Amino acid sequence: MWAMLLTLPFLMGAIGGYTELATRIVVMGLAAMSLNFLLGFTGVLSFGHAAYFGLGAYGTALTIKYLAPNTLLALGIGILTAAIAAALIGALIVKRRGVYFAMVTIAFGQVFYFIAFRWNAVTGGDDGVTGWHRMPIDIGAANLDIYGDDKAFYYFVLSIFAVCIGIMALLLNSPFGRTLLAIRENERRARFLGIPIDHHIWLSFLISCTFVGAAGSLYALLNNFIDPRALRFDLSGNLVIMAVLGGMRSFWGPLIGAAIFVALQDYVSSHTENWMSVIGLVFVLVVRFFPRGILGVLRGRASA
């Protein structure tokens, strides 16, 4: 998987894609894998992750525009914004379960959408935050031109991706991560083993949203632009689709789902405006015939 990711910009060229598309796949892949930390490995469905994606994005865009033209600082502030919001909102909603949890995540998500949409003076409202761009990174002697060189930016995104994914993999293979699996599998048993369920779901939500915030921040840097659609609930739905499409029980599945989603979106939307109906059809077919997702099926075949 890593070999594929390292060579993706070059593979893209070979199959008629472009580097920016590869970067978008990695960014959305990070978002979908982060969502899946909560969905696939804790068993909690959120339909409001776009809020934290968008908060990461706005945090980053506004930092560069108003505060300091420093990409790394902006990334950090974006992630922190998402994490703080997730910690507070998570504490309010963590007692809800199942579909009730999903509903309140949508409700809270839309709050941020409308703030971004209405607060013209700061967020530019519907027009988004314009008039800024990601800055080259100066590390002592070396200067990493992630603005001018889109391959350099791809590898910058990939290294952030690697750090986030690495931390999540480590957590999932730890005693803490196994308590999350326990909650997914059987909440009552987990509780009567002495695991405080609400607290652990809150932590999982916080971790998931923090990394989704990182993805959102990278998304803003990628586009040098951000508008309220990055906060809207249809993006939350798309992230869930990516996770389910690729296979939410496998660690890498959501990345595959994101790749298919982003590539289809790019290809089909150049032919028709109704690209969503093609995605919808693919989604229905996958859920109908491969309920464990695409990677889930491949894994199943391999071990059978």
Next chain:
Amino acid sequence: MSLLQIKNVSKRFGNLIAVDGVSLTIEPGELRAIIGPNGAGKTTFFNLISGFFAPTSGSILLDGKDITRMSPEERVVRGMARTFQITEVFPELSVAQNLRIAVEVAAGFRMKPWIDRARREEVAARVADLLDNGGLTAKRDIRVGALSHGDQRAAEIMMSLALRPRILMLDEPTAGMGDQETYDIARLIRRLHKTNGMTIMLIEHDMRVVFNLADRIMVLAEGRVLAEGTPDDIANSDAVQAAYLGNAAA
């Protein structure tokens, strides 16, 4: 001191009094059975003790400490473990994973994002020990959901045991099992009681199991204590005979 003291607990659901002023004392090392006709309030009584919900009145003391209002998690920390009438395990995970989670939580690692090698080995050794004790070593890598009913139950009991409880509560451990499985589970419970000196409290419908295993038996009927004593006392009690026969006739 008595390990568990239950003083006059009652539980009311609307107009229904499911448990009505029941008191019970359990000594360390004892194996206590609770029997009674369907709807006698046995499981409700268990749920009150394990913290599933709080009693309407009365108090529960573990080691002399009042736990009446504590959450189930706090009770687990103080040494109470239970199984359920319908087996509660982690079905998609292997037997070894199920036990590993229980062992890690019991060792206080539930918040740890990382444990060192020595600790991982301690956990693995304890898991191997529990697999062996439950007769599950050969099935360690099988998904628990794919095991037979009896093996799932054994896995659940071993998970509870991983918590190193001071008292183990089993809600109908042989429910829905065939003769062989019932025998195997009864043998496992006897071994835990005799060899490990585990204090056990169980609800059971199978009278062969109850009269074979229990040191003392409490009979509940309509939420009240009908009789309490040794298996011989209970077998010879007219009140118990009447309750069971009355129930069978109706």
